[in-house]
Amino acid sequence: MTGTETDSDSPAPSHRRSDATRATILTAARERFAADGYERATIRAIARDAKIDPSMVMRYYGNKEGLFAAAIDIDLRLPVPEKVPKEDVGRIFVEHFVDLWEKNEVLTALLRVGVTNAAGAERMQGIFKEQLLPVALRVCPDPEQSRARAALVASQMLGMALTRYVLRFPPAVDLHREEIVAWLAPTVQRYLTAPHPG
């Protein structure tokens, strides 16, 4: 139904003249999704940012959902737990996540969209299940608890991202990187490795 099926992932790079346009669209889309969420990030606004016609977005990405899927492609690149000292895993994780959030707006875009769009929420569930959960399974003392422990870690990391980058609570925005790490690292460390409380 989408019509022209482009060989977007052919082994040879196959430079097209439109590759630059495609990339520009994706960048603009990421910024808009991060700033406005799914509904308010209109194709027309994204096209305006990319200085092209809205119909180009449709031709290259099929529809709005396809554009979102192409724009939000996330690899958390979580550290390998076996290679870090067990008592530092909390700090390393928090540092890694803070760097991820600060570096680019893809995660902010995903968070904003995940809250209002079902597809976005499913994407977040997928990232959680396929990237955070396996790592937690290798860190936690009891595999049975790793699902809950990973959820706790996600709640704290996403909560900080929410208050700091989306809701922009002033005290959360004012926190320095080192403060966030100093406060959150023990929390994550406990969620991952401490014995079950109560």
Next chain:
Amino acid sequence: MTGTETDSDSPAPSHRRSDATRATILTAARERFAADGYERATIRAIARDAKIDPSMVMRYYGNKEGLFAAAIDIDLRLPVPEKVPKEDVGRIFVEHFVDLWEKNEVLTALLRVGVTNAAGAERMQGIFKEQLLPVALRVCPDPEQSRARAALVASQMLGMALTRYVLRFPPAVDLHREEIVAWLAPTVQRYLTAPHPG
């Protein structure tokens, strides 16, 4: 500009025939905002739920923002910190918040709207500043740090609400009330009362 100015907050209750309709609209609005967020919660859908005409919503609440303001009126009723033992403040807070989230959907609505709507985000900042911050100021050992400590508490509580009630990560949904309290209470306790780390 809104025209008919109703005496909505007159000292006498002044029962109007339309009070039931007004309440029905607010209930439907809360449900829709909680389920769909600001943009996708259309006035038409809310009116359909309330079994009245969309124009009634406009007449009673002026416009969509007015409806939102009327629907999301939140008093966290946080416990008075002087009345609870200092070592239990974390547990009491977590229990209180979990009960709040479970009891009604107003907080879910506010969270969903706060992420995509500027007015919603400002409302959340206001609730944080006027309800959580003053309490933190009375609990924290050092008043200078109370802003940061309150932000940390908010990040953990909102993060759990986000993963559990909005994104619905399965492991977060499966957590029992007692588990949440057991895991989060020490975190909140530390954020509020422990000495500054690092």
Next chain:
DNA sequence: AGTGTTGGCCAACGAATGTTGGCAACCTGG
């Protein structure tokens, strides 16, 4: 009874959105 007020619905407007098809300009390979 009669008069003004309130509660409610219907129909419509203007704007914005995702999406589509057609058409001109450009490049590319023979």
Next chain:
DNA sequence: CCAGGTTGCCAACATTCGTTGGCCAACACT
């Protein structure tokens, strides 16, 4: 040089949205 595909824009579509104004019935008060 020229045919075929690619890139891009323009104009339009159907739909949906928030919002408005008019109309009618039910009520309240004197």
